[in-house]
Every structure is written in structure tokens, then in C-alpha cells.
Amino acid sequence: MNLQQLRYLQEIARQGLKISDAADALYTSQPGISKQIRLLEEELGIEIFTRNGKRITAITEPGKAILEIAQRILHDTDNLKQVSEEFRAQDSGTLTIATTHTQARYALPPVVKQFIRRYPKVKLELHQGNPTQIAEQVLDGEADIAIATESLALYDELVTLPCYEWNHCIITPPKHPLLQEKKLTLEKVAQYPIITYDFAFTGRNKINAAFQASGIMPNVVLSAIDADVIKTYVELGLGIGIVARMAYIPERDRQLRMLDAAHLFQPSTTRIAIRKNEYLRGYSYDLIELFAPHLTRDIIAHALDNASNRSQP
DSSP: OOHHHHHHHHHHHHTTTOHHHHHHHTTSOHHHHHHHHHHHHHHHTSOSEEEETTEEEEEOHHHHHHHHHHHHHHHHHHHHHHHHHHHHOTTEEEEEEEEOHHIIIIISHHHHHHHHHHOTEEEEEEEEOOHHHHHHHHHTTSOSEEEESSSGGGOTTEEEEEEEEEOEEEEEOTTOGGGGOSSOOHHHHTTSOEEEEOTTSTTHHHHHHHHHHTTOOOOEEEEESSHHHHHHHHHTTSOEEEEEGGGOOTTTOTTOEEEEOTTTSOOEEEEEEEETTOOOOHHHHHHHHHHSTTOOHHHHHHHHHHHHHHHOO
């Protein structure tokens, strides 16, 4: 048994049991992968995969247990490399953040600016996606940290920590009738076409919950994955927008007006997620603290240790 065999096993699972795709991803040959998996099965004395001819059709029950252990071994191997890098080159390396458009566009820029000044030799990568996609990127080892509002806390394999709470606001064109209202209510908001986030993004569930609790059916004419698209169509007069409060910047959004909606919708919480048993480089802790000052290295390390201890048999 060797690490290469375990990598082949993991990649086959990642590629939906397609050996040809796994071979392409690992820059090797399909027969080579097949041979090594067969050797692994012979050594262990069980079948990891169910086959129909040469085609893999499923993972057997013992194969699922072996895959889980293999993934842990490979993850710990990566952690060993991270430890080596930490002491060999403390101020250089790569940090990959998976996040949503709202966080990348409105919350992270000042943090990234400070981080790059502090660690000019660290290559910082931002991967954008919806909350489910970015959680899976961390679980698959494609990203070190996930930052999002929705879904992250639903994954048992992730350690999630709250960063900050935020509220929604209403945006309108400059002379919209809603701006004349003395008291903003959901009933008055629902009188107009609404442009807001797609269901997977940025507190949309809080928006839906508020209308449902009031027995109001809003007229959502357009859903988008980011606030910039929403603002564009509000400027065109297609409706009013419901966006994250941080997404409205007066000096930039001069063709828009903002109405506070904190009293209409429950606040949302942005969270940071890290894979359990992850070894974080020193600069990773610093970036998290720049983003959420209350999340010190000690607090993060304590959360990771607790999660690791709970997962022990």
C-alpha cells in the first residue's frame, strides 16, 4: 500500500467513478490507475469498487470506509507538508479563500489590502461560488478557508466560526415613491416589483421568512447571484432591490437611494469555515483575525482542537 494508490482512490471518487477522468486529472494513464487499484484491493483482501466489466459502477460498503480513511491519511500528509513549510518559509506560500461575490466585493477588499502589505510573498487566491460550492471546495482541499453567510454551518466536516452580523436594505431609483413613506413596512415594499438574491445566496432565506410570516407574497421579478447585477436593474427602473446593507456605497451608487430594512428582516451572520483537522499556516490565522478581529489565533486553534477531539472514536 502506498500514498499514490490512495490518491488514485480519492480521485476516482471525486470524478464520479470515472477512471478516465481521474487519469486526466492526475496526468497519468487509465491502465496504470486500474492496475494500482487492483493491487490495493488484493493487498486488503476486499473489493473497493463494484464493476460491470471494466467499468466501475459503485463503491462497496467496505470501500466507503477505506475511502474515508484514505482521505484522512492524505489530508494528514498535506498537514505534514504545511508544518514543514511553516518553519522553512514562514512568510511565503499560498492561501486560497473560497467565498461569495458579496464578501469578495464588499467585505474582503480592505482585509486583502492589509494582508498583502503584511505578507507580500504569500500568493492569495479568491475562488467565488455559491455557499454550497465554496464549502465543498474546502472539503475537497481546493481552498483553505470558506467565507459565506449561508449553509456553512450545515457541514459536520467543517469548523465554522461567526464573524459578524449584517442586515438588508432596500435600494430604489432617486425619485421612487417608497422614499416618501414615513414608515417602511413589508406591505409597502410588496407593492412594487422586487429584485433580490438567488435562493442560494446572501440571506435570501431571511427575506423569504419575513414575507411568509406576514402572509405576504412578494413580486420577485428577478433573482441574481450578486448585488452589482441587482443594482444595475434597479437603476434601469425594473423594480426595487433588497440587498446586503454593505453592498450600498453612496459615493459609488449615486443613481440609487437606500432605505434601512433592519426592522423588516432578521439579521444574517457571515461565517468562516475551516476543514476539521486542518493545519493552518500562521498567515492564515492573521487573515482571519484581520477579517474578524475577535477570532484570535487562540480561539481558532481551540475550536479546531475541540472539533478534532469530538471526531476521535
